[in-house]
Amino acid sequence: xxxxxLRVEGLTKRYxxxxxxxxxxxxxxxxxxxxLLGQNGAGKSTTIKIICNLVRPTAGEVYLEGQPVTGQRSxxxxxxxxxxxxxxxxxxxxxxxxxxxLLARIYGAGDGRAAAxxxxxxxxxxxxxxxxxxxxxxxxxLGLAAVLLNEPSLVVLDEPTTGLxxxxxxQIHDLILKLTREHxxxxxxxxxxxxEVETLCHRALVLHRGELLLEQxxxxxxxxxxxxxxxxxxxxxxQKQGDxx
Amino acid sequence: xxxxxxxxxxxxLSAQRYPYLxxxxxxxxxxxxxLAAALAAPETTLDVLTGPQLWAKGAGTGLRxxxxxxxxxxxxxxxxxxxxxxxKTILVLPLRRWEWVAAKLVFLxxxxxxxxxxxxxxxxxxxxxxxxxxxVVREEVVLYGRGEVWLxxxxxxxxxxxFLLPVCAFAQLIGLYFSSSGxxxxxxxxxxxxxxxxxxxxxxxxxxxMYHLHRPIGIVEKLGRGLPFRWDALLYWGLGACLxxxxxxxxxxxxxxxxxxxxx
Numbered sequence: 001x002x003x004x005x006l007r008v009e010g011l012t013k014r015y016x017x018x019x020x021x022x023x024x025x026x027x028x029x030x031x032x033x034x035x036l037l038g039q040n041g042a043g044k045s046t047t048i049k050i051i052c053n054l055v056r057p058t059a060g061e062v063y064l065e066g067q068p069v070t071g072q073r074s075x076x077x078x079x080x081x082x083x084x085x086x087x088x089x090x091x092x093x094x095x096x097x098x099x100x101x102l103l104a105r106i107y108g109a110g111d112g113r114a115a116a117x118x119x120x121x122x123x124x125x126x127x128x129x130x131x132x133x134x135x136x137x138x139x140x141x142l143g144l145a146a147v148l149l150n151e152p153s154l155v156v157l158d159e160p161t162t163g164l165x166x167x168x169x170x171q172i173h174d175l176i177l178k179l180t181r182e183h184x185x186x187x188x189x190x191x192x193x194x195x196e197v198e199t200l201c202h203r204a205l206v207l208h209r210g211e212l213l214l215e216q217x218x219x220x221x222x223x224x225x226x227x228x229x230x231x232x233x234x235x236x237x238x239q240k241q242g243d244x245x
Numbered sequence: 246x247x248x249x250x251x252x253x254x255x256x257x258l259s260a261q262r263y264p265y266l267x268x269x270x271x272x273x274x275x276x277x278x279x280l281a282a283a284l285a286a287p288e289t290t291l292d293v294l295t296g297p298q299l300w301a302k303g304a305g306t307g308l309r310x311x312x313x314x315x316x317x318x319x320x321x322x323x324x325x326x327x328x329x330x331x332x333k334t335i336l337v338l339p340l341r342r343w344e345w346v347a348a349k350l351v352f353l354x355x356x357x358x359x360x361x362x363x364x365x366x367x368x369x370x371x372x373x374x375x376x377x378x379x380x381v382v383r384e385e386v387v388l389y390g391r392g393e394v395w396l397x398x399x400x401x402x403x404x405x406x407x408f409l410l411p412v413c414a415f416a417q418l419i420g421l422y423f424s425s426s427g428x429x430x431x432x433x434x435x436x437x438x439x440x441x442x443x444x445x446x447x448x449x450x451x452x453x454x455m456y457h458l459h460r461p462i463g464i465v466e467k468l469g470r471g472l473p474f475r476w477d478a479l480l481y482w483g484l485g486a487c488l489x490x491x492x493x494x495x496x497x498x499x500x501x502x503x504x505x506x507x508x509x
């Protein structure tokens with residue numbers, strides 16, 4: 001796991017006077033699953049958006065398989081990435097299959113690839129239904145199918161189980177584990193759920209107010225307990241500030 | 246890539262109901278106007294309509310409604326992507342942002358040409374069914390032969406197509422500034438109407454594309470009435486203004502899209 005698929009160096013993003021990210025650096029090795037944690041507004045989504053070129057950083061650089069990608073207009077590097085930003089967003093009036101085929105054609109993948117992925121994520125029986133009528137779990141599964149269309153070396157998932165019932169959460173976990181273990185795909189995953197991060201991730205990064213507060217291996221004993229301790233500290237600090245006010 | 250993205254725009258539009266409703270409204274307005282004009286009893290001999298005049302009236306009405314329809318569809322192009330959040334799905338794909346802008350514009354221009362063709366053909370059909378497409382005759386004197394009339398109809402159609410280009414680009418540009426489809430559509434319509442009104446009041450209308458939109462139709466109308474007409478300088482100014490504003494709107498929206506942070 002030494003070769004870095006994704007490397008982020010000195011990432012800073014300012015919106016006017018507000019600093020959303022401050023000098024953030026980390027990397028994701030081949031086959032590694034890294035969890036990105038933090039409160040709302042900690043900078044997780046901004047980090048993901050910069051990695052995907054949706055947002056330009058004020059400073060810093062993102063490297064994908066050693067190549068700098070920040071500000072690249074060609075978009076070719078995105079062939080190596082599969083991304084869900086915030087939540088799976090598709091055209092509500094098109095069917096699940098039509099949505100997936102639409103993306104497959106942009107990747108240059110055939111319609112057969114879309115059909116195979118729909119089968120893989122368990123949506124083949126509901127593929128003709130409009131996306132707007134899908135349940136949250138079905139939307140997430142379609143999102144995962146979209147992420148896999150181009151056989152990426154890195155997947156970026158933004159809270160993939162938010163709003164799902166426990167069964168759907170377990171199904172999504174199984175899909176992510178299958179993807180990362182069987183296909184040796186690296187993953188960067190935002191989540192608010194510590195148990196999910198413990199199950200799926202090798203390493204956790206905790207962001208707080210745009211800065212990296214903790215980088216913790218989850219393979220170590222009590223790794224997740226360390227992460228929980230940091231969040232407890234943040235909660236106590238906020239409590240104190242609240243009391244003072 | 247642009248061809249594929251353009252095809253997808255048609256696919257997305259065909260899944261929605263409102264474009265069919267807009268097209269129906271345009272054609273109903275045109276047909277109603279033409280039938281009312283054709284069936285109205287003339288008070289004097291000067292009020293007697295010829296076929297080309299009737300066509301020009303109908304095409305003018307259809308086109309006026311059609312422009313507002315195009316403003317609606319164009320303004321929704323990007324604003325709907327922002328509202329649905331699909332912009333975050335598309336822009337993480339391996340494509341250049343300008344390609345997406347170009348594909349949406351090509352789609353809108355093709356749609357405008359289709360609309361123009363529908364308006365022209367419906368007009369031709371209604372004239373054929375009511376007044377007929379014979380020579381333009383006044384008091385038993387043939388002013389224009391059938392061949393010349395058809396030539397003018399063709400010229401008017403082609404020129405109107407040029408005038409529709411900046412309308413499309415303008416509408417799409419407005420959509421890039423809103424993340425609500427309703428706000429984008431309302432603003433596009435309001436700006437379109439305001440531009441037209443300001444142009445008429447301020448006397449600079451001849452440089453605004455909305456003013457020139459009906460000019461070719463007007464030419465046909467003049468010819469139909471037997472009035473003298475020269476392809477004067479104003480028409481070339483109009484064409485120049487259209488092409489220049491089209492180019493400006495295109496560059497503007499590409500720059501806007503390229504520099505935009507998709508943060509929200």
